Amino acid sequence: MLTPLRHSRRGITRQRDTRMIRMALAAMAALTLAACNRPAIDAADPWAVLHPWDHGRPGIEKLDTGVEYVVVRKGDGKTPAPSVRDRVEVKYEGRLAKEGIIFDSSYQRGETSVFQVNGVIPGWRDGLQKMQPGDMFMFWIPSAQGYGERGAGMQIPPNSDLMFQVELVRVLSDPWPKALPWPTDASDIVRLPSGLEYRSVESGPSDGASPSDTDVVVVHFEGRLEDPDYQVGDTFEEKLDSSLVVSTYAEGEPKQFLVSGLTPGWREAVKLMRPGDRWMARIPPQINYGDDSADRIPPNSTVIYEIELLAFGPPQPDSLPPAP
Structure with a gap:
């Protein structure tokens, strides 16, 4: 038979446990309510x-x-x-x-x-x-x-x-692993009489127009020497670094050029492209800079370019930067 004292202690313990459970439930409810009351994130103004x-x-x-x-x-x-x-x-x-x-x-x-x-x-x-x-x-x-x-x-x-x-x-995607060294004999390389060679990496809409000599083109591009001074044991990454001569991708912004002011190889390439096209193009010196040098491009150098045509249109009054 249970004594009143023992019975009383059990009752007190149950009451204490009940209060603790209620307090925990209340805290959980408060957290849930706070989370629910947080304003939703609007993608228009996060x-x-x-x-x-x-x-x-x-x-x-x-x-x-x-x-x-x-x-x-x-x-x-x-x-x-x-x-x-x-x-x-x-x-x-x-x-x-x-x-x-x-x-x-x-x-x-x-x-x-x-x-x-x-x-x-x-x-x-x-x-x-x-x-x-x-x-x-x-x-x-x-x-x-x-x-x-x-x-x-x-x-x-x-x-x-x-x-x-x-x-x-x-x-x-990075096109350079398939462009250095240049795969001249690959089946997807287009070879033109001028010496220009190119392959398509991405294509824009097929019904798009192509620029003319009087247009201004907006392009992203990156150029690398075909035969840079590699060191024995250089990794592919090191070869990429040593061959780089120009990159608007590294700068983060495209460039604008008047088509008629480009080198012959560049001019021929962009006039064949449509907005949205991205090409890898091999431009030999006779249709690029020839015996002259240009920035980091030595005389008589073949340069491989990644060229992405973003847009084109008639010239605007603003001045244009020098052509690549």
Whole structure:
């Protein structure tokens, strides 16, 4: 038979346990309600919700490097994420994480930008490899994965944490492993009487027009010497570095040129292209610079170019840069 004392203690214990359970349930409900009450992220203006950055926000992904990101919008997931050797076409906006001050924005410029994945700051490099075309992410990048102690010009002070809205438009696969050395005898190489040789990497709409001598073309391009001074034992990456003479991809912005002002090989190539075409073209010296030199191109050099025709049209009053 139970004594009243023992019975009373059991009752007190049950009441205490019940109160603790109720308190835990109330706390869980409060957390759930708080999460539910968080405003939804609008892809049209994700900054309104995500700045200032909340490191404890549900849904934040964290990399070992300290980079954090939130998926704002997912693409269709059909195209793989880029590798470090790929180039990417992106829309983006960068701000100082603390102040929210914009220091760069392709949205404000009304254009996309193209970068090589291994040519950007570490935080971007690692983050881009998590994305697929169509994705929009918001990144928080600690200073060590951004511009570190040096900063960047007047706009990014030293030791600044950064935030970036990044939209991955497309991935441009690296064509150079199949272009160096140049495969002259390959079945997909087109050889013209002038000496120009090319292969198509990507094709734009087949019903598009081609530029004429009087047009201005907007192009991305990268040029490498066919016979640079390789060192014995050089890796392919080292050969790429030593052969590079020019790259708008590295600069992040395309160039505009009047077709009639181009070298004969360039002129012949772009007049055969349509917007959206991307070619690898081998241009020998007799239709390029001949006995002359140009920047990093020595006399009598054959140059292999990656050329992407973005657009063309009649000249505008603005001055044009020198042709490649």
